[in-house]
Every structure is written in C-alpha cells, then in structure tokens.
Amino acid sequence: MRTPPEARDDTDDHLRSLSEDLTGYRIGDAYQLIEPIGGGGTGTVWRARALQGDGEVAVKLLREDLMAEPKAVSRFVQERAILLMLRHPHIVRVRDLVTVGTSLGLVMDLVEGGSLRDHLHEQGTLAPAAAATLLAQVADALSAAHRRGIVHRDLKPDNILLDRDDGRLHTRLTDFGIARVLDTPSMTTPGALVGTANYIAPEAVYGGRPAPSADVYALGVVLFELVTGRPPYAGGPAWAILRRHVDESPQRVEGMPEAVWRVVEACMDKRPGRRPSAKELAHTLRVVAKRTADDQPLPPQPVIHELPSFEPPLPKPRPPTSSRSRMTVLAVVLAAVTVVAVPAWRIVHRPSAETAVQRPDAPPPSADGQAAKPQPSGLPSAGGSRTPGGARLGAGAPTRSAGPVEAIVWSAWQCADQYTWDIGHPLLAQPCHQTSGVAVRMVGHAQALPAIQADISISLMDADSGAVVDGPHTCTELMFTDFAPNHDCGPFDATPPRGHRYFVLQKWVYTNRAILPGGQVSGPEFDW
Incomplete structure (x- = not known):
C-alpha cells in the first residue's frame, strides 16, 4: 500500500522543475518562496518565509494555465472566502490571498507533518484506535463546517494534513476549493460530478445536491481505508468504482473490530438520511477508540475488485415480419x-x-417471405431509422416499388x-x-x-x-x-x-x- 516509486519520481521531477522557476521569488514585501512541498489538480503548494517575521507559511499557487478558466479562479477565491469563515483547531487557517506574477496565491498555515495519505503509505494500515482518534478530529472539523452550511465535497486522506503536538498526531482539514456554501448558488456546471471516485456518495453519482451526509459517507470510506489499507470499492477505472458505490455494499474484512464495522456501515448507508451527523460521528469515534485500544493493526488488504465483463450487445437475427x-x-x-x-x-x-x-428498390418481406407492400414515406421499417425525407439510415435509399429480394x-x-x-x-x-x-x-x-x-x-x-x-x-x-x-x-x-x-x-x-x-x-x- 505504499506509493509506487514511479509515481513518487514523477511528482519529484515536477516539483524540481517548479523549484528551478520560482525558488527565491518574492511576493511583494510579505513572503518569499522557498521550495515546493506538494501539489494537486489546481496548483502547487510552496513553503514560504514571512518577511515581516521569522515564521514560515504555505502558499498554494493556482496553475497559470487555469487563470484563463473563470470557474477555476472563482473556486480558488471561494476557498479563501470559505476558510476565512472557519476558525477551528482542526481546519487549516487561511491568512491571505496574494498575486504571484500572473497567478494567484493562497497563504495558509504551514502544516509540517504531511498528509494522512503519506502517513498511511508509511504505515500500511493504522490501529483501529489510532484511526478512530484521528477521524474523530476530522468529524469535529466537518461539524463546524456543516453548522455554517459548508460541505467539503472532496474528503479523502490527501486533504487531511497532520502535525504533532507533544508527540501526538493532530489532523488539519484542508482544500475546501470545491466546497459549496449550501445557501448560495453553485458555481459547478449542472450535473457535473465533483470529487474523487473512491470517496463519492452514491447520491452524488446521480448528480444529487451536495449535503453534509455526503461528507459523512466519505469519512466512513476513509475509516475503512485506514484500518484495511484500501478503500472498500478500490480497483479499476473510475466508472467501475462509481458503479460499486451505487450497486454494492462494503464487505467486512476479517479481523475488523465490530465497533469499527458498525461505524463504517452507518456512514456508508445508501440512504443519506440514515447516516449519523458529523457531531454524532465524532462522539461515536471516540467511544470506538476506547473500545479498540488493545487491537493491533490489520495486515494491508489486497484490492480484489475486478472489472465487470462486458459482452458487446450485438443484434441477433430476426425473422422478417409484417x-x-x-x-x-x-x-x-x-x-x-x-x-x-x-x-x-x-x-x-x-x-x-x-x-x-434488400436492394434499394425492394420493400421489406412479410412473415411468409413474400414482398410486402411499400410503406408510406417517413415511417420506420425493419433495419434502420428514417431521415425526415424518408431515407433509411444505414439501409439504403427509401422503398420505392416491389421487387425481388x-x-x-x-x-x-x-x-x-x-x-x-x-x-x-x-x-x-x-x-x-x-x-x-x-x-x-x-x-x-x-x-x-x-x-x-x-x-x-x-x-x-x-x-x-x-x-x-x-x-x-x-x-x-x-x-x-x-x-x-x-x-x-x-x-x-x-x-x-x-x-x-x-x-x-x-x-x-x-x-x-x-x-x-x-x-x-x-x-x-x-x-x-
């Protein structure tokens, strides 16, 4: 369950190329870029020095090619607006929005411990109590966001950062860039599927309106992943994973504690109204942490899903009919x-x-094999649909007179x-x-x-x-x-x-x- 070497190499090469371009770049009199430390679909995160003090910050730069995309810029600015509304110990604090050359930069607290995804790659799996403790903090952060009518919409280990306080891990939820304030019109294209396939709630697959219950569903997926080493529906292309969210139910892994399994089942219920609230979930996870304090981590579980087999739906021969x-x-x-x-x-x-x-001048045969009467122009006949003028698509010219087959x-x-x-x-x-x-x-x-x-x-x-x-x-x-x-x-x-x-x-x-x-x-x- 560790990051493939080739994937890490690609990321490192990308970050090195960025480092050559912007290392030492000064953002006005406020910040100086030091080195790139991460990246995603919308931009790159840099370590930066605050010039008016001795502290360091993180600067998330929007990709320059996205500056020509109004929706991408709007989402980037929206992230600042949303995070400025949120003040919580388990949510990354936003400090400033700046311009960097022809791009935009979001200045945030620097969280040094990497992401929960990095931590999972290092550990393979987490002990049930450790997983429940960390995700109880995430649930607290979600509860604070939900109270303000904000849905994260892309909850996953990559967007949960970690830092240490007195040797203990603490979570910091980040990347609200595609979150939606429920009381405002969405900037997302109607019907667009937003999020990451492994963590999308089934109602979102159908284009349902984002709701707090979708974040709770994703948190249940993350809990399963932390304990087993893989998401419940992992394997294959995105369309296959999305189909499993709709059609399948998670399967309990041997050795998973009953208390953990009950939380996963409740969070991943296909019916959004049956899922717990983030506040209820935070309390439940802390109880689970106490009950599973002596349980050891499970071995990483293999991805067992295979692609569904598809037989081409080719037509079977049909006897000619009237x-x-x-x-x-x-x-x-x-x-x-x-x-x-x-x-x-x-x-x-x-x-x-x-x-x-049939030859172009032959009508369709009847049930007894004899030539049928020509059909009126514009009506469909066996073997193809018609254009407004009566010609059959894919079956020659329109029927004109009787003739041999x-x-x-x-x-x-x-x-x-x-x-x-x-x-x-x-x-x-x-x-x-x-x-x-x-x-x-x-x-x-x-x-x-x-x-x-x-x-x-x-x-x-x-x-x-x-x-x-x-x-x-x-x-x-x-x-x-x-x-x-x-x-x-x-x-x-x-x-x-x-x-x-x-x-x-x-x-x-x-x-x-x-x-x-x-x-x-x-x-x-x-x-x-």
Whole structure:
C-alpha cells in the first residue's frame, strides 16, 4: 500500500522543475518562496518565509494555465472566502490571498507533518484506535463546517494534513476549493460530478445536491481505508468504482473490530438520511477508540475488485415480419418486461454473418417471405431509422416499388477487442464493422452509468490518410438508465472506394455533463 516509486519520481521531477522557476521569488514585501512541498489538480503548494517575521507559511499557487478558466479562479477565491469563515483547531487557517506574477496565491498555515495519505503509505494500515482518534478530529472539523452550511465535497486522506503536538498526531482539514456554501448558488456546471471516485456518495453519482451526509459517507470510506489499507470499492477505472458505490455494499474484512464495522456501515448507508451527523460521528469515534485500544493493526488488504465483463450487445437475427406482426411481438415483449421486471437492456440482438439485405428498390418481406407492400414515406421499417425525407439510415435509399429480394453475404462482425474506457469517463465505447461484396456496415456500441446522456457519432475513416470516407452519422441525446445502460448507434451502410484500408471511428460528447470532455475510440483496421 505504499506509493509506487514511479509515481513518487514523477511528482519529484515536477516539483524540481517548479523549484528551478520560482525558488527565491518574492511576493511583494510579505513572503518569499522557498521550495515546493506538494501539489494537486489546481496548483502547487510552496513553503514560504514571512518577511515581516521569522515564521514560515504555505502558499498554494493556482496553475497559470487555469487563470484563463473563470470557474477555476472563482473556486480558488471561494476557498479563501470559505476558510476565512472557519476558525477551528482542526481546519487549516487561511491568512491571505496574494498575486504571484500572473497567478494567484493562497497563504495558509504551514502544516509540517504531511498528509494522512503519506502517513498511511508509511504505515500500511493504522490501529483501529489510532484511526478512530484521528477521524474523530476530522468529524469535529466537518461539524463546524456543516453548522455554517459548508460541505467539503472532496474528503479523502490527501486533504487531511497532520502535525504533532507533544508527540501526538493532530489532523488539519484542508482544500475546501470545491466546497459549496449550501445557501448560495453553485458555481459547478449542472450535473457535473465533483470529487474523487473512491470517496463519492452514491447520491452524488446521480448528480444529487451536495449535503453534509455526503461528507459523512466519505469519512466512513476513509475509516475503512485506514484500518484495511484500501478503500472498500478500490480497483479499476473510475466508472467501475462509481458503479460499486451505487450497486454494492462494503464487505467486512476479517479481523475488523465490530465497533469499527458498525461505524463504517452507518456512514456508508445508501440512504443519506440514515447516516449519523458529523457531531454524532465524532462522539461515536471516540467511544470506538476506547473500545479498540488493545487491537493491533490489520495486515494491508489486497484490492480484489475486478472489472465487470462486458459482452458487446450485438443484434441477433430476426425473422422478417409484417408491420402487424412486429407490433404484436413488440406488445408481447413489453408486457413480459413489465411483468417479470427484466431490464430492457438484456433484450438484445446479434447480427449473423449472413443477412438478407434488400436492394434499394425492394420493400421489406412479410412473415411468409413474400414482398410486402411499400410503406408510406417517413415511417420506420425493419433495419434502420428514417431521415425526415424518408431515407433509411444505414439501409439504403427509401422503398420505392416491389421487387425481388437479393441475398447478400456479410462477413462476421469485427469489433474493438473490448469496451474501451479512459480514467474519468463514465461511458464505454466499442465500434464494430462487417463487410459484403457491395457495402461496409458499421455500428457503435456504448454503455454508461445511469443518468449519463451523450451524442454519439460513427464515421468510416481511411486508415492511410485519416480522411473521413463516410459520415459522421450522429445519434443524439442517448440517455443511459438502470434499465437501459446500453445503446447502439447504427448500423449504417457505406460504399467506399475499393482497394483501401479503413477503420470505424466512434466519438461521443456528454450532453448533460459539460465539464467532462468527450472521447473517441477506433475499431480494428480492415481492407475492402
């Protein structure tokens, strides 16, 4: 459970590069920067000397590239405003807000003992009594913040600093940069997910309004982590961890004292109203510390979570049906889903390697295999949705007259090896293609957490030149829910020039979480 050497090396290199730039820099007549001592997503923390005295302070510098981001600057200034409101022995005191070149600096008390994260890396795990004693102090700090209507929103060991008084460790809560004053409008983009995946309360995953109970949930996660050496849902990408917060319950580790386990269960209750207040939690943790005074630390527990396996929801072959038959089948399926409560996403279809494809002038066949009557322009037919003008997307031109059905042999579907994810992305994507002698067919599969909404586009790309050959075909405002976590964009058919190498490119943008960047995934290359 110690920091990997390569991670420490990266941090040290970054801090050394900063040290060469600003060491000795004077901030007016008040402070002089000495050396960088830490950093995070919004800036770097420096040790500095107070020129009007002999004391040292910490100066948190906002990254210069963020100065062009109004929300980042607002959050940085908000941190000062919030911390100036809070005066508590277990909260880092803010002294000043200064300008440093083209950046901003937040001057705070210097806390020398590192973070609780550093302490955990050194120890592996903490004795239950030690963990409860430290977190009782954090609960006291949260109680003071909650009384003023302030929610921290990013409680984790990294944001709990340590100092020593008479040889005993004391906590100092810091980094209220993304905290929210409950009585003021939020500066966060509506629907944005704010925090760190391992510590986010399940209601926050759904975009719920931040509340003190979310901080209590995170404190329960930290208690579990201090005693076992890992968070309860650790392992894999952020989307998998978030899903566990919603769907799973923490599992007691062998050897964990009953008193500690009861606190974890209470804090991590899925129902926010059932969690204790921070004030109640502080009292309970001090009782737990006394009851577990003789308990020894547990050995660090391994991360046991694995990524869920995903089978691409490829369509299965459907027998051709008439419009009346299709409506009857749809009614039966909907009734079955309603009665037995089977999630709709399990009713999926997989295309076969050989699919009867209509010529552009042929209507869809009926249940008995005979050509059906042409459908009125603008109505959907089996095999694709229609544009406003009546043309079927991915299935050729609109139906015009009766004619023979021509069987075309398609290759098997070729897809990206697996759903592809990036850290921080709540959406998985998998582009696929199949070919025939006359066309290339492409489809994009997607799976995401509930409440995610996205626009997805599919394009056929020339592998050599990188040019778009066909598309983009766009599927807009796809909403993912508990009962519909999967969506397909397509299939779409293209007739690119022969003798080239191609691949399918799937892109997406989030339409209800603007703070998240979009993504893209490439399918396997193929010759046609």
